Amino acid sequence: MALPLTLRLGCPLLLCDLALRALLGWGAPSLAPLGLPVTWLEAAVRFLGLWGAWGLLALDRPRLSPPRALAALCLLPPLYLTLRRCLPLPDVPPTLLAGAPWAWLLLSYGAVGLAQLTWGALGQGDRAGAPSEEEMEERRKSRATLRRLVGMSWPDVTYISGAFIFLIGAVIGETFIPYFTGRVIDILGSVFDPNAFSTAIGLMCLASFCSSLSAGCRGGLFTFTIARLNIRLRQLLFSSLVHQELGFFETTKTGDLTSRLSTDTTKMSRAFSLNANVFLRSLVKALGIYYFMFSLSWRLTLLTLFETPITMVAQKIHDSYYQALLKDVQDSMARSGEVVREVVSSIETVRSFAAEDEESRRYEAALAETHRLASRRDQVRALYLLFRRLLQLAVQVLMLYCGHQQIRAGLLTKGSLVSFILYQEDAGRYVKTLVYIYGDLMSSVGAAEKVFKYLDREPAVATDGTLAPASLQGHVSFRNVSFSYPSRPDVKVLKDVSFELRPGEVTALVGLNGSGKSTCVGLLERFYEPQAGEILLDGAPLREYEHRYLHRQIALVGQEPILFAGSIRENIAYGLGGCGEAEVTAAACAANASEFIASTERGFETDVGEKGGQLSAGQKQRIAIARALIRQPAVLILDEATSALDVESECAIRQSVLSRGRRTVLVIAHRMQTVENADRIVVLEGGAVAEEGTHTELMGRKGPYYRLVQRDLAE
Numbered sequence: 001m002a003l004p005l006t007l008r009l010g011c012p013l014l015l016c017d018l019a020l021r022a023l024l025g026w027g028a029p030s031l032a033p034l035g036l037p038v039t040w041l042e043a044a045v046r047f048l049g050l051w052g053a054w055g056l057l058a059l060d061r062p063r064l065s066p067p068r069a070l071a072a073l074c075l076l077p078p079l080y081l082t083l084r085r086c087l088p089l090p091d092v093p094p095t096l097l098a099g100a101p102w103a104w105l106l107l108s109y110g111a112v113g114l115a116q117l118t119w120g121a122l123g124q125g126d127r128a129g130a131p132s133e134e135e136m137e138e139r140r141k142s143r144a145t146l147r148r149l150v151g152m153s154w155p156d157v158t159y160i161s162g163a164f165i166f167l168i169g170a171v172i173g174e175t176f177i178p179y180f181t182g183r184v185i186d187i188l189g190s191v192f193d194p195n196a197f198s199t200a201i202g203l204m205c206l207a208s209f210c211s212s213l214s215a216g217c218r219g220g221l222f223t224f225t226i227a228r229l230n231i232r233l234r235q236l237l238f239s240s241l242v243h244q245e246l247g248f249f250e251t252t253k254t255g256d257l258t259s260r261l262s263t264d265t266t267k268m269s270r271a272f273s274l275n276a277n278v279f280l281r282s283l284v285k286a287l288g289i290y291y292f293m294f295s296l297s298w299r300l301t302l303l304t305l306f307e308t309p310i311t312m313v314a315q316k317i318h319d320s321y322y323q324a325l326l327k328d329v330q331d332s333m334a335r336s337g338e339v340v341r342e343v344v345s346s347i348e349t350v351r352s353f354a355a356e357d358e359e360s361r362r363y364e365a366a367l368a369e370t371h372r373l374a375s376r377r378d379q380v381r382a383l384y385l386l387f388r389r390l391l392q393l394a395v396q397v398l399m400l401y402c403g404h405q406q407i408r409a410g411l412l413t414k415g416s417l418v419s420f421i422l423y424q425e426d427a428g429r430y431v432k433t434l435v436y437i438y439g440d441l442m443s444s445v446g447a448a449e450k451v452f453k454y455l456d457r458e459p460a461v462a463t464d465g466t467l468a469p470a471s472l473q474g475h476v477s478f479r480n481v482s483f484s485y486p487s488r489p490d491v492k493v494l495k496d497v498s499f500e501l502r503p504g505e506v507t508a509l510v511g512l513n514g515s516g517k518s519t520c521v522g523l524l525e526r527f528y529e530p531q532a533g534e535i536l537l538d539g540a541p542l543r544e545y546e547h548r549y550l551h552r553q554i555a556l557v558g559q560e561p562i563l564f565a566g567s568i569r570e571n572i573a574y575g576l577g578g579c580g581e582a583e584v585t586a587a588a589c590a591a592n593a594s595e596f597i598a599s600t601e602r603g604f605e606t607d608v609g610e611k612g613g614q615l616s617a618g619q620k621q622r623i624a625i626a627r628a629l630i631r632q633p634a635v636l637i638l639d640e641a642t643s644a645l646d647v648e649s650e651c652a653i654r655q656s657v658l659s660r661g662r663r664t665v666l667v668i669a670h671r672m673q674t675v676e677n678a679d680r681i682v683v684l685e686g687g688a689v690a691e692e693g694t695h696t697e698l699m700g701r702k703g704p705y706y707r708l709v710q711r712d713l714a715e
Contacts, residue, residue: 497687
């Protein structure tokens, strides 16, 4: 880990500070009686002098602003001296740093240095230059995302407030337990007082009970909040996804969407609730612990503050080096595994060249390299743990020594020292939790940004139309329509396509695979938006129609219809509310499905299974046709919808479909005999309209349609 710039320039700054101290020391005897104002004046003079020295030392970095460490270095002594003057403590500190012992100056530099190391361990130290625009923008986005995430938890503010109240109760109870433990030890070590002993034991039991009860309620409320937020986020995200256009799903992997819905929403819901739980608990507990520690012995408290920054810096250095070694070990294991796979898959070649011993030596060398790297990794871990243990031992020994001195001086009791030791064991852990909870929160913010990206995405095909006339003729016009799929923007699937679908007529759309037939259906269903031209329904563009109204008036039956798990009745009435028994039955009869439905054990209540797996292909197509007919659409699209039906069923359905007044019917079929009786046939070739007319007219022209018929007959 690179040292912060302030620490690298620490020695030159210290020399400049010593020179300033010598200059200010000339007037110290006459200025000291003026009290605290002179203390702050000295701090201002030191800051200006060190600022100027900083400017000279950082000439090669013109954009670098004075670090906050300079302000801390100059303000720390007057703040401490002011606080000491305000407290009724026996010893009186000096007024001016210039007239104080050298240890005062070195102590201020040591405190600021530890703070800089801690800040640098968090990756927030002084930079070699001002942050770039990209970094500033990334920070603003992260903060905005975090604020938005907090705002999404607002509906649960009542539960969060209750959890916070229980959190405070739990922390207060936990904090008092070591205090009463020390009181019990003091009572046992002096003249035994049964009443005082019983009171202390009773209060400790009461604190333990209240703490346990409050902790359970706090955890339960936070867990409940996490679950509510997770469900709310998933519902919002799923609602946003299902309203996107089909092109979005073609360019986005299904795994990404399921990951956002499952993993990232869980991270988001835990980001605020769980991290808020941990952060608030650690903050309140740390404040309470340090309050009791200061009340027991402020000298020992200052002593213990040195352990946390040193531990954090050591952990930062260890983590960076350990992660690099861990990656090397994993790469080495992968290389040794590759040797095994290569030899096993090519064992015949190895055997034919008698290279068994050579391959064994190669694998042994790979294992030796892995062992060497793993040993180095374990040594680094062991040295780090040894350093941690030695540091903790040194602080504890020093604390016990200083505590013993204070007990002899009458400043501390034995029970208070035990209480202080119990508090000190927890203090460092809670401070580290407060420091590193920010990293976890930023990781969750990264997941939240991915989810918000989908939540904020506006569909490329808008569904905000309002047109919903009481009656619709069903006259469809394609006017110079050109289209390319979002996944292949450079490939034009349709090129200036123009044709009409008239009410009361059956129009057949034919052509080879890839000619654009299904694309025309997708555009008519508004799955996509054409890049050029427009599609009119009764003279109005499709985008002006209300979404649900449009898809009730234009019904599609595909070649491989999708049914949903549920009953036959639910699938026929899918997407419609309030359908009666008569409507469902009539639609089933029109689709020639009533006979096979009646033959099932439960009739319309028969479960079709997942994706209609309990039904045959022909039965699924009949249900899909009934699902379209129950809407009584003005425009009916049959995209190979009768390919899985027998001849009798196909004729019955065609007669039922065509006998419903002035309905517009669009038929897409690969078999030419299916479209011979259509009123109009539109032939697509290479994404453009090649010709159109009746079967007789097109056969007489001997053009593309004629070739399609001949090809169909040959097959």
